[in-house]
Amino acid sequence: MAPKFTKRELEGHEPTRPGSPGQDVLLIHGPGQQYRLTSQQEIPSLNSPSEILVKVIAIGLNPIDWKGPDFNFGLPSLPWINGRDMAGVVVKAHKRLRRIRVGDVVLSPSTDYRDIRKAAFQEFSISSEHNAARVPRDMPIQSSAVMGVAYVTAAITLGICFGLDFSTIGSYFRAPNLLHLLQEVDPNALATDVRDECLNGIEELDRVKAGDWIAIWGASSATGMIALQLAKLCGLRVIGVADVARHGDKLLQAGADLLVDRHDTDRAVAIIRGVTKGSLRFGLDTVGKDTATRLQECLSTTAEDGRKSHLAGLTGVPKVPTDNVVLHKVPIKTFHDVPQVGECLMVLLEKLLVARKLLPPEVETAMGGLNGINEALDLLRKGTISGKRVVVPLDTSIERATITI
Ligand SMILES: NC(=O)c1ccc[n+]([C@@H]2O[C@H](COP(=O)([O-])OP(=O)(O)OC[C@H]3O[C@@H](n4cnc5c(N)ncnc54)[C@H](OP(=O)(O)O)[C@@H]3O)[C@@H](O)[C@H]2O)c1
Incomplete structure (x- = not known):
């Protein structure tokens, strides 16, 4: 049977070639500034056995x-390296890792933006086994690089904020019930600013389930399109x-x-209210505070059966609840x-991509590398x-490659 995932020879990818001058990175020196290409920077090192180094x-x-740079947020110090999504080949990994090996091509979303080693705008980046998914053999690397975040x-909005049980996707996927998983985690492992959302964000009775309506304002966004597919x-x-x-x-093709x-x-608002007749209890806004406020107007407020409605805003929530x-x-x-949480989401992603149950966003290729x-x-x-x-x-070998999915 052909292997399911992409592998690459390490030749030409090693981080420490003799006489190697380090790596190129893109540095931001201040708010409102352009990124600057900087050479001969240190290649990041692994800090724990679960970490991997990705070219x-x-x-x-x-x-x-x-x-972030334009509005001065998400820059823990200066100069800084940014970048949240990448795909690459694993060039260093502990032998004891179970899922990921040296030579695997992986995609890795970098949500841990305070750790500069994990930023994407550099030639070598650190990830962890639980934050990387192997790229299926027949999937273009370009498509895999854009979908992680x-x-x-x-998945976290649906699975934690709305309590969607992904195990309902089907037995083949053995997908996670994130809320139940979080109940078993040491509460101290959860950052204080998200602990309440993770443990008490939604009552068991309220959790979204098959047959329920959900409205996604900004459904054409990359996040909206993936939420739509997971929800379906x-x-x-x-x-x-x-x-x-x-x-x-x-x-429509994605199943709306x-x-x-x-x-x-x-x-x-009138159409959504007319069609759902007061039964809409879940809204995801990917656009901003104003549209989140309009979406709030579409949600049921009666809680006749004791169940509340739930609204998640990616870039802001309504001022007045x-x-x-x-x-x-x-x-x-x-x-x-x-x-x-990371591991089960990455395993689910691998399975969905291999089975072609989840389509990545369409991509536009930009030339010039880091520069x-x-x-x-x-x-x-x-x-x-x-x-x-x-x-x-x-x-550069994939710069002009045709993208088909
Ligand atoms: N809180 C978090 O942890 C988190 C995580 C990820 C992303 N985000 C934020 O979430 C937002 C979405 O991110 P993304 O990467 O998914 O976006 P994206 O792929 O760049 O998509 C933006 C989409 O929004 C659509 N859009 C713009 N204005 C709209 C409006 N008024 N009503 C409906 N659709 C509208 C655009 O479509 P047209 O203009 O073609 O109509 C476009 O398809 C960003 O602001 C991002 O920073 C937050």
């Missing part, structure tokens, strides 16, 4: 890569709010049950802080890339 092959760009965000795999009914003319076709155009928000609507912020750091990232981020900044993820290959 980066392709970098996926996220909105935060330009928003979006997948983790979508678990039998939810999904309403997607998006530019329907632009993105309707792909959202109802599409609502985003341009007239009053009408969008409504009775019986619980507002959630996504406890994304559980992905790296709690190895059990091309400033220009590529301008495309995101200006909003000229719509419904696609930008990928920046560092390996």
Whole structure:
């Protein structure tokens, strides 16, 4: 049987070639500044047996890569290395690791942005076994590089904030029930700012289940598209709010049950309320505070049967809460802080990708390697890339490769 996952020869990927001058990295020196290519920087070292060193092959760009420097957040000190998504070949790993080996091609979302060793904008980056997924043999590396953060965000929002039990995807997947898993973790392993969300964010009675409606405002975003697919795999009914003319076709293909155009928000609220007739209890907003506020208006507020509604906002929640609507912020750091959470999400991702049950976002390839990232981020900044993820290959052999999935 052909191997399921991609492997690469290490030749040409070793971090410590004789006379090696270190690595190239992209440094940000201050808010509002461009990233600067800097050579001869130290290659990061492994700090624990669960860590792996990855030679980066392709970098996926996220909105935060330009928003952080422009609006001065997510920069723990200066100068700093940014970058949240990448795929590459594992060049160092402890022999005792069970799933990941040297030579595996992996994708790795870097949610632990305070650890500069794990940033993506460098030639070599650190990850952990529980934060890396092997890339299927027939999947382009470019596609794998762009989906990690979006997948983790979508899975944690659905699985922790809304209590979706992924084991309902099907027996083959042995997928996690994240809320039950968290109950078994030492509470001290959970950061204090997310502990309450993880342990008490939603009552057992309230948890989302097959047949329930969920509305995703900003469904065409990478996170929205992945949340839509995960929700459909678990039998939810999904309403997607998006530019329907632009993105309707792909959202229908991903399984959306109802599409609502985003341009007239009053009408969008009226349509969602009309169709769900007061039964909508789950909303995910990927756009911002204003749209999250509109989404809140669509949710049931009666709690007649004792069940509340739940709204998660990726970039902001409504200023004024409504009775019986619980507002959630996504406890994304559980992905790296709690190895059990990271591991089961990465194993599930591998299985979904191998089975082609989860389609990655469409990609647009930007040239120039690390040096091309400033220009590529301008495309995101200006909003000229719509419904696609930008990928920046560092390996010139895949720079111009055709992408098919
Ligand atoms: N809190 C967290 O942990 C976390 C994690 C990941 C991401 N985020 C944040 O979540 C947001 C989404 O991230 P992403 O990477 O998934 O985004 P993305 O892939 O860059 O997508 C942005 C999408 O939003 C759509 N959009 C823009 N304005 C809209 C509106 N008013 N109504 C509906 N859709 C609209 C755009 O479509 P058109 O313009 O073509 O209509 C585009 O498809 C970003 O702000 C990101 O920083 C937060």
